[in-house]
Amino acid sequence: xxxxxxEAPTLPAPRGPVxxxxxxxxxxxxxxxxxxxxxAPYGEDLQLALYCCYELHYRGFxxxxxxxxWDPAVLGIRAELEGLFLxxxxxxxxxxxxxxxxxxxxxxxxVDAFGVSHHLRRNGxxxxxxxxxxxxxxxxLKEADPxxxxxxxxxxxxxxxxxxxxxxxxxxxxxxxxxxxxFADMMTELGLCTDYxxxxxxxxxxxxxxxxxxxxxxxxRGLRGALIGQFATIELTSSPGSDRLVKxxxxxxxxxxxxxxxxxxxxxxAVHEQLVRRGVIAPLLSAxxxxxxxxxxxxxxxxxxxxxxxxxxxxxxxRGESSFRDGADGRKR
Numbered sequence: 597x598x599x600x601x602x603e604a605p606t607l608p609a610p611r612g613p614v615x616x617x618x619x620x621x622x623x624x625x626x627x628x629x630x631x632x633x634x635x636a637p638y639g640e641d642l643q644l645a646l647y648c649c650y651e652l653h654y655r656g657f658x659x660x661x662x663x664x665x666w667d668p669a670v671l672g673i674r675a676e677l678e679g680l681f682l683x684x685x686x687x688x689x690x691x692x693x694x695x696x697x698x699x700x701x702x703x704x705x706x707v708d709a710f711g712v713s714h715h716l717r718r719n720g721x722x723x724x725x726x727x728x729x730x731x732x733x734x735x736x737l738k739e740a741d742p743x744x745x746x747x748x749x750x751x752x753x754x755x756x757x758x759x760x761x762x763x764x765x766x767x768x769x770x771x772x773x774x775x776x777x778x779f780a781d782m783m784t785e786l787g788l789c790t791d792y793x794x795x796x797x798x799x800x801x802x803x804x805x806x807x808x809x810x811x812x813x814x815x816x817r818g819l820r821g822a823l824i825g826q827f828a829t830i831e832l833t834s835s836p837g838s839d840r841l842v843k844x845x846x847x848x849x850x851x852x853x854x855x856x857x858x859x860x861x862x863x864x865x866a867v868h869e870q871l872v873r874r875g876v877i878a879p880l881l882s883a884x885x886x887x888x889x890x891x892x893x894x895x896x897x898x899x900x901x902x903x904x905x906x907x908x909x910x911x912x913x914x915r916g917e918s919s920f921r922d923g924a925d926g927r928k929r
Contacts, residue, residue, distance in 0.1 A: 603658070603792075604655045604657055604658050604792070605651075605655065605657060605791065605792055605796065606657065606659065606793075607619050607622060607623065607657045607658075607659050607660070608648070608796045608797045609797055610641075610644070611641045611644045612640065612642075612644075613630045614632055614641045614642060614645045614673075614677070615642075615645040615648070617629050617673070618648055618649060619648060621664070621667065621669050621670055621673075622648060622657060622659065622660040622670070623659050624660075624661060626669075629672075629673055632673065632676045632677060632680060633680075635677075635680060637680045637681050637683070638681075638684065638801060638802070638805055638904070639801055640800070640801045642680060642681065642801075643681075643801040643808060644801070644804060645673070645677055646674065646677045646678065646681060646804075646808050646812075647796070647804045647807065647808055649670055649677070650674075650808060650812075651793075652665040652670065653665060654738055654741060655738075655792055655793070681805075681808065682812065685893075688900060689893055689896040689897050689900055691889060691892070691893070692889065692892040692893075692896070693888040693892060698825075698892050698895050699828065699832065699873055699895075702828070702895070703832060705836060711902075711903075711906040711910075712905075712906045712909050713837040713838075713840040713841050714840060716840070716841060716844040717840040717841070717844045717847070720844055720913075721848075722848050722850075723918075724909075724913050725786070725845065725850075726788060727918065727919055728909065729779075729783060730783075730788055730794075730798065730920075731795065731798075731905075731909075732779075733779065733788070733790075734793070734795065735806070735807045735810070736776060736779040736857075737790075738776060739765060739774075739776045739779065740762055740775065740776075742807070742810035742811050742813075742814040742823075743762070743814060743823065743826075744762055745811075745814030746758070746813075746814050746820050746824065746827075747759060747762070749817045749820040750876075752879065753875065753879040754824075754875070754876045754877075754879050754880040756875075757875025757876045758827075760871060760875070761831070761871050761872060764867075764868065775857070775860070775861075778857040778860060779857050781856065782855075782857040782858075785850065785851050785853050786850070786854055797922055798920040798922050799920075799921065800919065800921050802904045802905040802907075802908045803905055805901050805904070805905075806898075806901045806902060806905055809826060809898060809901055810823070813894060819894075820887070820890075821884075821887035821888075821889075821890025821891045821894065822890045822891070822897065823894060824872075824877060824880060824887075824894060825891040825892060825894020825895040825896075825897075825898070826894040826895070826897070826898040827876075827894075828873065828877060828891070828895060829894070829895050829898040829899060829902075831868040831869050831871075831872045832872070832873070834861050835861065835862050835863075835869070838858040838859070838861035838862045839862045842855050842858045845858070
């Protein structure tokens, strides 16, 4: 059986002077790079610029030479952008070191909890589900790739357990069962474009920030604890949210094939929860207890950014508006 690599996406439209300069560098130009001081750390300009810098470590862009991945100009401005983003997160995320309590809290859903999956389960419309899936494609079409960067930064039992989880994420040796493939299949069933990066221009900064946190922590050895915290957050909270989305899709009469991605996560992430907690985090902190504050930071930063994304989508949807940046009507996509 022969396969071909998916085509790299095209560069997106800029959203301000910083992203405009970064995109020019990626095209091979040599513009004067603007000062990034004062750029809003969670804003459209910075988050797009940072996302594009990180994307060089994944599929790249059609217009960007592969050598741009290690271009000193790109790495220099990326470091400045990362500094602003990370500083803002550290300011906004309360410090802590009790990893056990933090993990226990992730497993408890408050009776008044409400987010995008709750909305879609109760009374969401098909166009809103399609928008949500389009936004999530920026991560799920490369699902588990940001977390894979941390594997060589671990050793012994934590590495072995994380590889076990990742083996499942990549389909356990069956390409058709890789979670990114299941997500693409769901997109097809929902009438969405499955091209990698197709919805980058449509995704607001809040969506980009969630993916950027994964790449930031995965690409820096000093943030390996934070990456493990971020990954734990996904694995420990995914099952109930996925279950709600399965029920939402059944209510909306989506095809059985469309349900497969989230149905898989209801079961798989319940198993992964134990592997991550007992197989990865426990031995990691036993060997490196000084990483506990970083693990807590990764959990809390992930929750903060997820809440910002939920707030944005629900704010638009409650007004009957599309959450796509380009103003396209999600009901027509």
